Amino acid sequence: MENIYSKWYHPYTPAKEYKKKVAYFSMEFGIDQSFNIYSGGLGFLAGSHMRSGLELKQNMIGIGMLWKYGYYDQARNQDQTLWSDFNVKHFDFLEDTGIEVEITLHDNPHVKVRAYVLKPEIFGTVPMYFLTTDVEGNDHLSRTITNHLYDNNQVTRVSQSIVLGIGGAKVVEALGGADTYHLNEGHALPAFYYLRDRGVGKNQMVFTTHTPEKAGNEEREARHLNRCGFFGRRLSDEELQKEMVNGGMINYTVSALRMAKKANGVSKLHAIVANDMWKDYPGICEIIPITNAQNQKFWQDESIKNAWIAKDTEAYKKRKSDLKSNLAAEVYSQTGKVFDPNVLTIVWARRFAGYKRADLLLRDFDRFKRLISNEKYPVQIIWAGKPYPFDYGAIDLFNHLVYQCKNEPNLAVLIGYEIELSKKLKCGSDVWLNTPRITREASGTSGMAAAMNGSVNVSTNDGWIPEFQKDTKNCFVLPALDHNMPIWDQDQIDTDNLYHILETKVIPTFYDQPEVWQDIVFTAMDDVIPEFTSHRMADDYYKKLF
Numbered sequence: 001m002e003n004i005y006s007k008w009y010h011p012y013t014p015a016k017e018y019k020k021k022v023a024y025f026s027m028e029f030g031i032d033q034s035f036n037i038y039s040g041g042l043g044f045l046a047g048s049h050m051r052s053g054l055e056l057k058q059n060m061i062g063i064g065m066l067w068k069y070g071y072y073d074q075a076r077n078q079d080q081t082l083w084s085d086f087n088v089k090h091f092d093f094l095e096d097t098g099i100e101v102e103i104t105l106h107d108n109p110h111v112k113v114r115a116y117v118l119k120p121e122i123f124g125t126v127p128m129y130f131l132t133t134d135v136e137g138n139d140h141l142s143r144t145i146t147n148h149l150y151d152n153n154q155v156t157r158v159s160q161s162i163v164l165g166i167g168g169a170k171v172v173e174a175l176g177g178a179d180t181y182h183l184n185e186g187h188a189l190p191a192f193y194y195l196r197d198r199g200v201g202k203n204q205m206v207f208t209t210h211t212p213e214k215a216g217n218e219e220r221e222a223r224h225l226n227r228c229g230f231f232g233r234r235l236s237d238e239e240l241q242k243e244m245v246n247g248g249m250i251n252y253t254v255s256a257l258r259m260a261k262k263a264n265g266v267s268k269l270h271a272i273v274a275n276d277m278w279k280d281y282p283g284i285c286e287i288i289p290i291t292n293a294q295n296q297k298f299w300q301d302e303s304i305k306n307a308w309i310a311k312d313t314e315a316y317k318k319r320k321s322d323l324k325s326n327l328a329a330e331v332y333s334q335t336g337k338v339f340d341p342n343v344l345t346i347v348w349a350r351r352f353a354g355y356k357r358a359d360l361l362l363r364d365f366d367r368f369k370r371l372i373s374n375e376k377y378p379v380q381i382i383w384a385g386k387p388y389p390f391d392y393g394a395i396d397l398f399n400h401l402v403y404q405c406k407n408e409p410n411l412a413v414l415i416g417y418e419i420e421l422s423k424k425l426k427c428g429s430d431v432w433l434n435t436p437r438i439t440r441e442a443s444g445t446s447g448m449a450a451a452m453n454g455s456v457n458v459s460t461n462d463g464w465i466p467e468f469q470k471d472t473k474n475c476f477v478l479p480a481l482d483h484n485m486p487i488w489d490q491d492q493i494d495t496d497n498l499y500h501i502l503e504t505k506v507i508p509t510f511y512d513q514p515e516v517w518q519d520i521v522f523t524a525m526d527d528v529i530p531e532f533t534s535h536r537m538a539d540d541y542y543k544k545l546f
Contacts, residue, residue, distance in 0.1 A: 005117040005127055006097045008176040014059035018542050022060040023178040024049070025168050025188035027160070028071075028149055029064045032123045033420040035091060037067040037130075039149055039386065040351035042210060044419075045266075045445055046184055048295035050125035052538035055297065061175070062128035063168040063188075065160065066094070066116055071149045072389045074415040080406070081399040082415070084389040086148070093122045094130060101170035104229045105159055111142045113167035115174075124298075129175075131167050152390045158220065158228045161252075165190030166232055173198075180546045183207045183260075186218060186252030192259040194232035206545050207260040209253055209287065210442050212273045213355070217253040225250050245281060257284035264290040264545055266443040267464045273439055290544060291464055292443035293537035296529060299449035301427050308454075308525045313518050320454055327428025330421070331382065331412045339410070344510045345380045347429035347455070349417060352387035352394040355440040359397060361433075362404060363495040371499070372410055377507045384414040384425060426450040431506060434459035435498070437490055439483045451475075451528040454521045458506060460494060468532065474524040476501050 008021065029035075029050065030043035038044065046062070053060045073085040094116040105111045112135045118128040133145045145159045165188040172178050181195060181204060192205055211217050222244050226235055230250075235243070245251050257263055257278060263285050265271035271289035278284055296305075301323065307316035324341035331339045339345070348358055361381070362368050371379060383401050387394030398413070405411035414421065426432070432450035434441075434457060444463040451457060451468075457475035459465050471477045478497045481490060510517050530536050 003095060003097050003117065005095070005119065006099055006175070008061070008178075010057075010059065010127060011120055012057050015057040018056060018058035018060070020059060020542070020546055021177070021179040022058070022182055022542075022546055023063055023168075023172045023180070024060055024182045024184060025063045025164060025191060026184040027065060027164060027187040029062060029128065030419055031118070031125060031128075033418060035093075035118075035123070036070045036089065036418055037065070037149060039071045039388070041443075041445055042185060044294070044422075045292050045443075047125070048293065048298065048445075048534040049538055049541075050128060051123075051295045051298055052534040053126040054120050054124055056535060056538055058126060058538060058542065060126045061172075061178075062118075062126060063164070063171065064128060064130050065146055065149070065164055066091075066130035066132040066134075067149045068132070068134055068147045071386070074386055074417065076415060080402050082387065082395050082402075094118055097129065099129075099171055099174045100135070101167055101174065103162060103166045103170070104232075105142065105145075105162060106228055108139070108142065111145075111163075112138050113163055113171070115171045129168075129171055131163055131171065133163060150388065154220075155228070158225065158230060161187050162190045162229055164188045165192070166194045166229075169194050169198075179204060181205050182541075182546070183256055185210050186256050189252045189256055190230050190232060192256060193230070196259060197232055202259065203261045205260045207256040207263040207285075208266065208290075208545075209257070209263060209274055210266055211253070212270055212277065212439055212442050217251060219246065219249045219251045222248050222250045254278065254281050254284065257281070257287070260285050262545055263287045264541075266290065266292045267467065269439070269463065269466055270442040273442075288544060290537065290540045291467060291532070292445045292448075293532045293534040294445050294449045294452070296452060296533045296535070299423065299426070300452040300529075304427070304453050308522055311522060316454065316518070316521070323424075323427040323453070324430075325428075327382075327424050330414065330424055330428075334414050335412045337409055337412055339380050339412070340378075343378045343380050343410070344431065344507060345382065345429050346431040346433055346458075347382045347384070347425045347450075348433040348435070349382070349384040349422065349425045350434075350444075350446055352385040352391075352398055354393060354397070355437050357435045357437065357491065357494075358383060358385065359401060360435045360491065360495055360498060362401075363491055364499060367499050371502065372408060377511055378410065379507065380410045380412075382412050382414060382425065382429070384417040384421060386417050422446070422449075426455055427453045429455040430510060431455065432457050432459075434465070435494065436460055436462050437483065437487065437494075438462040438480065448528055448532040451524040451532075454525070456506075456517075456520055456524060458498075458501060464532065468527055470523070470527070472505065472520075474520060474527050476506055
């Protein structure tokens, strides 16, 4: 029997303002704890988008990759330092669509790519198609392409882009084609080259850039990509030269910006940074802001939501205390430390990337020691997050925090930073600490879901924060500084400012003025919903981008 999802199908009639058929390509999606094929914010964002697509009845589908080993499972060595585990995943809820396409990789013209569907009723998303090369008839090397998200082997990384881009575009063709092809970040760039050859016009291609870091924007040697099969066919030297930048390179972001009719950055600040970053490249499209957001239904605790709507402080406090106890139980089970739900709990939890500065509090070690040993105003601090498994600098920083926390009863580093732990941390914390160097965080979305659950943002003024912040009314913001200063100086000033805010504002308000704290909590919820919910975002994408 043919699967109804082997053609473009939705279990609802799309709403008239969302009729356009959109195929959304992303290297990772964070949809549910049981479906762990994501690494961080890019995946969480894409997952929220897919949920809101269903809730708004949009005529959209997701195209992603079925990672055999997921990203990695965070574990510990005997001394509690980080160990990366790679285990084969089993996802019984996916169904084979029967769609199998062939792509050319290097000199192999017959690499098979099979598509599995995640039906809407499983997790409440639009229909999503996940691609794998782990298929009967493929040679061993081809079968390993979809093993690891962000594989450490650079040739494999290129192959992954070709599978997602060209394999994905061919799957969409098999489904009946789309009106708009949307690349969430540049990983699936080969889709644009393939589609352009098939006569798909510029007005059908759109692109989202997420990376204000030059280094995060992939750039590879043009001839090498041509040999890999990146462009869907072998380009002539003349054709290749038209695509090159920077002396023989293909920059994924620049190429996507040239082929798309329109692109977006993921916050107002990021759109400004992105337009400035790429302005010297001729032929790029405009980059508009559509600020990232999170799905309220998925991320906000139901009892917290009801207490907030009723402005019922007692109900809120009771539930918040229970949620803090849940988090304390997690800390106890992982570390054997007993955390107190009555104590101010500060959480730093996100991807472990250097610019996010997990260790900012430790830069002034004397002040740090005073902070954690203050008996009048006690604090508890939790760190969590996944470094990239081959980023040894980030792993070293993670391990450094593990050592610093080892003998302190009120400090903990948790492993397993995935959707479930992320929810626990957002619901069970009082303060959500966000410390990126300014202009380096395109958006950041964890603070949105934290605010939905009564965790107050203490943050540098970067990413989405400038659009949200009313300092001391709905969050606490570090004063802006000149981001062109040497990094060492920036870190020193930000450290001083962070301690000043914690010592003179955040901690005394929490303990001495609980009613003011409560106002901040509820005001933050008022300001984050609906403005930073993915319903607003999913609507914006249709109206402003598609």
